Amino acid sequence: MSNLNSFIQSLPKAELHLHIEGSLEPEQMFEMAQRNGVTLPYADVAEIRAAYDFNNLQEFLDLYYAGMSVLQTKQDFFDLTYAYLKRVHADNCRHVEIFFDPQGHTERGIAFADVIEGILDGLDQGEADFGISSHLILSFLRHLSEEDAFATLAEAEPYYDRILGVGLDSSEMGHPPSKFARVFAKSRELGLKLFAHAGEEGPPEYVYEALDILDIDRIDHGNRSLEDDVLVQRLVEEEMYLTVCPLSNLKLCVVDDLKNHPLKVMLDAGIKATVNSDDPSYFGGYLNDNYIRTADALNLSKDDIVTLVRNGFEGAYLSPERKELLLSELSKNISASN
Template identity: 50%
Template sequence: MSTLPPLVELHLHLEGTLEPEFIMRAARKNGIDLPWASVEDLRSRYEFSDLQSFLDLYYANVSVLREREDFSQMVYEYLRRAQAGGVRHAEVSLDLQVHTSRGVPLEVAFGGVRDALDVAEERYGITTRLIISFLRDRPPAEAADLLRRLIVTGARFDGIGLDSAEADYPPALFTEVYEIARQHGLRRTAHAGEEGPAEYVRQALDLLHVERIDHGNRSLEDDALVQRLVRERVPLAVCPLSNVRLRVVDVIEEHPLVRMLEHGMQVSVHSDDPAYFGGYVDENLVAVRDALAITPAQEETLLRNAVDAAFVDADRRAELHAEIDLWLEQCGRGTDAT
C-alpha cells in the first residue's frame, strides 16, 4: 500500500518535537544565547552515541521555551505535522520538571500546552491525551510533590509517565508517585527496557502497576517476561527510529519489531522524539515497512494494537478502528487482523 493509514501516536515527547528552526527562532525572540551558530550547525549535532548524549542536547535546547506562547507554539507545530502525517489521536508527554527546575512557572509551561491541546480536535481533527512524565534522574520526592500540586490545582491531564536516563534508576524508586496517580484515577505508563534491563519492565508492572510500557525492547531477553506480556496483553509502544539513533539497535534492519509480533506481543509503532531521531510516526511506519518487510496483516496488527492501547473510551476506540476499516477498503482489501 502506498498511502498511510489513520494513525494513533502513543509515545511522543512534546519537547522532542522542537525542530532546529523553531529552536533558533525562539532563542532570538527570547534573547537567549545558544552555542549553535546556525540551524545547520545545530542539526549537525543530531548524532548520538547513547541516551545520555541525546539528553544533553535535548535539555540545552528546551531553554528557549520561556513564555506561555512558546509552549503553545511548540504544540501547534507538532499538531500541524501530525495532521499531515495522518495522526487521528495523540497521547503526548510533557516533561514539566525540565521547565520548573529552570524557573519557568508551572502555570506558564502547563498552561501553554493546555491552550493548544484544548483546540486540537477542532483545528486539526486530532483527539489528544496529556501525560505528565517525571524524570527518573531527579528525586522521586520532587515528582510526588509536583503530582500532588497538579492534582490540588485541578490541572487537566490524563496520566503520568516516567522517562529520562533509565540506567541505574529503576521503576521501584517511583512507587509512591504511581500510587498517588492510581488513587486519583490517572492512567499510567513508564519507559522501561530501553537501556535498562528486562527487570525494569517487570518492576514497572508489579510496583508501578502501569497499563502500558514505553519501549520494552529488552523484554525479549527474558522468556518468562515475554510470556507474561503476551498473556496479559500489555501494550508496548516501541520507537524504531529512536532505537537506531540511540544505538539500541545498530540499524533499522536489526530492529526486533517483527520478532515481537511473532511472539504475539502487543507492540505498536511510535516516534518518541521525532525532531531528533529522524522521523515522525508516519515516517517510522514507512521505515519498518521498507526495512523489515512487514506484511499487510502485520501492519494492520500494529495499527490496531495502537488503538487498543490508547487511553480512550469505548466510543472513541470504535471510531478509530472504523477509520482503519475504511482505509483498508479504500486500499482494496478487507481486514487481515483483529
C-alpha cells in the same frame, strides 16, 4: 511512492509515545531563542542538526535539555504543541497521547501553569483545526528524586482533570522503576493512569519492576523484554501494550541497524506493539517515517501494518465512541485498498 508506503500514508493512526519537547525543530528553536533573548551554543540551524549525532541516550538528553532552554512562555508551549499537531495531521494521525516534562521547565524558573496551559491550549486548538483528539501525560524525570516527583505531582493538582496519567522518562540506567514506587501509588490513588519507560537501555528486570512494583498500564519501549521468554509470555497473556519507537532506537544505538529491530519479533510473538516517534525532531522521523522505514527494513506485510495501527487505537485511552469511529475509519481504508 511504493504501494505499501501509500497504504501506510492512507491509514488513520494514533501516536502513544511522543515527548512534546522532543518535537522542537531547529528552526523553531532559533526563532524562540531570538524571541526570548536566549543565547544558543550554535551559530545556525545547520550546526544544531550536526549536533544531533548521538552515541547513547545520555548524549541525546544533554542536547535535549539544552534545547529546552528556549521554551520560556505559555505562547512558546502553545506554538510547540500546535506545530507538532499540524505536522502529524499530515501523517493522518487522529489521536495522540503525549508526554511533557514539567521538571525540565520548573527547575529553570518557568511556571508550571505556563507550561501545562500552553500545551493544553495547543491540544485544544489542534483538535478544533485538525480533528486530532488527545491526552496529556505528566512525566517524572527519573534522574531526579522521588521527592521532586511528589512536588511536581502536587503542582499538577489544579489540572488533574486534564491529565491522563503519569510517566517515567529520562536516564534509565541506574534509576529503576522501584525508585518511584510511592509516587506512582499516590498517582493511582488520584485516579491517574500509569506509564513507564522500561527495557529501552535498562534490563528486563526494569520491566518486571514496572509491572509488579509500579503496576503500570502501558510500557514505553520494552525492547529488552525479548531477552526473557517468561516475560514475553506474560506480556502476551496480560495484553500489555508496548509503545515502540524504531527510529529512536536506531538513533540512540539501542539497535545498530533497523533490520535488527525487534518489532517484527514482537508481533510474531503476539505482543501488542505500537509504532511511535518518541522525539521526532531529534531522531529524524515523525510517525509515518517510523512506519515506512521500519516496514522497509523488516519487510513488514500489510497485515503487520494493520496490526500495528489497530494496536495503536486499541491501546489508547479513547472513549468507546471515539474508538469505534476510528476503528471503523481504519476498516474502510483497508477495504478501499484491497
